Amino acid sequence: MYKHMYTVENEVFAAFLFYGALVLLKMIAMSPITIAHRLALDNFMNWEDTKLFNDPDPEKRKRALVPNDNVNRVKRAHANDIENIVPFLILGLMYVAVKPELGLAVWLFKAFAISRYAHTVVYLLRFPQPSRLLAFLVGFGVNVLMACEVIRKLYTTVYVGLLLSLVEALAIVDCSTMSVYSLENEAFAALVKYGGLALLKTVAMSPITIFYRIKYNSVPTPEDAAVRAGNDEELKKKFLAKNDEVERVRSAHQNDIENVFPFVLLALLYIGISPDPGTASFIFKIFAGSRVAHTVSYLGKLPQPSRALCFAAGMAVNTYMAIEIFKKMFFGL
Template identity: 55%
Template sequence: MAATSLFVMENKVFSAYLFYCALILLKLLIMSPITITYRMLTNSFMNIEDTRAPVLGTRDPDKQKRALVPNESVNRVRRAHQNDIESIVPFTILGMLYVAIKPDFATAEFVFKVFAGARIAHTPIYILGVPQPARFVAFLVGFAVNMYMAMQVIMASKPELNMSVFSLENAAFVSLLKYGSVVLVKLVAMSPITIMYRKIHKSVASEEDAKMAQPNDYERQKKLMAKNTEVERARSAHLNDLENIVPFFLTAMLYITIKPDASTADLLFKIFAGSRILHTIVYLGKVPQPSRALCFLGGISVNCYMLFQIMNAVFL
């Protein structure tokens, strides 16, 4: 197969990669609604405005206070989500490189299936608290797949990449560069914003930071290390960005490969960028619900639409 035809639908290896990659990215996106569901079921929320939301909220100050207490079931779902991010992101990148070395189709499809199955199994095992080593085995299988692909790519003499759709002649790719840069700048800016919030509210993340700020005062060090709700709000906004912007980039790169209509792609990227910028403003500004939920839905809807288009292109 010529190098120019590696990243096209006619290449069965790439087609299989697209499907299983879209499947696990969809699974990754679903983790956010699962977390929301657990919060509702356990009446455990991260922010005061969530406790006052219509229907599920309350005006009782004592109930609001109890609803802000961390819940282990919710934290377990969030840790499962974080583990997905740490495993799925490397897979999508390594998978693209693996396709470039022209592996055997049966082997490649098996590798992609095993990884997808391992990650899908990992989540219910984690959330339901199935005894070890079940979760470790599910994690290890996915890790082994990533290591296998990485070693295959390293041992290949000359991986060949087709970058034809990823050029400035492709209007859809140009749109991704433009709006992708906007959301990346916004994502990077969350770190200095969090630092600024820490300075304003006199809250540090670790013992060494407290010792540096108050070298000889243990009591003040303890106060500095206490969690601050405003700082945690900024950190939550940052985490929410990571949970949505990383899948967006991976999904958008796959979406570009199916050669979508340029104007449609441009609109999707604009909607995503706008929804993520608004999400942070609404989050940090403590704007009442459902404003933040609507911003979140705008972004996740774009990601889901692109993923379904990718899977549709594979089979139709």
């Protein structure tokens, strides 16, 4: 019997490693695919990049900076990967910790990997909707199921051993005598609870964006517009125009990605220094509450500094944890 959950002797973790590596490889590959499209279509983001033309004509270089739909399509596919694969990897680690049934776990990991590859293929090859939507929903459903199962298992007495090798490598705690990554540790239990809620909220921003796109008749691609407008070219243009309300939701989603993912990773390391459970639970609760409040104030258009204060609260939690980790590692405080 394996000593800890995070070893290849655990078949669930081994399956997670395999399918996690597959989707990470696909996500990493999107960068060179984007570069290839830029070079093929002479389309760049920055003025200095246009020097690749070896052409002194400034007008030609300016035209190369005009957004290109084919390049933007690859970038959107890449962004969608980040919005879904990163939560999958974090939630997958938590899911492995609660000892799921092997058959179900492998099925979920496999379904997610297939859905992400399918999503990119139908996106780049411009398959008609709802092909891309269905591919997205499969991966989204896997993330939601794992998050709900992790939160549900929080209230059980199942032993959880998490990331011991990482903690030992950092020489933060002696994992041979105890596991701080156990539901018996109140600090870790609080992270699973509030970190899971923050991740679930981040994942939920995708269907909220879809709802706003439907509500305000704003879509990102021509095939999406064709579903709503048929062959009416003028109506397609209206559907493809950017909408301020949709962009507001997308900005809130991006802000979640920029803050929730660092929080979860920092919190895992913070747990490793054996913080006071009461303090840890308090700051995790503050962070989760701040992210929910941030989205509410953003989408509800509450006057500033309401959104700024919510953002500052979450940033303060991340900063505090980072400082505490460095103090422990470098000064032994």
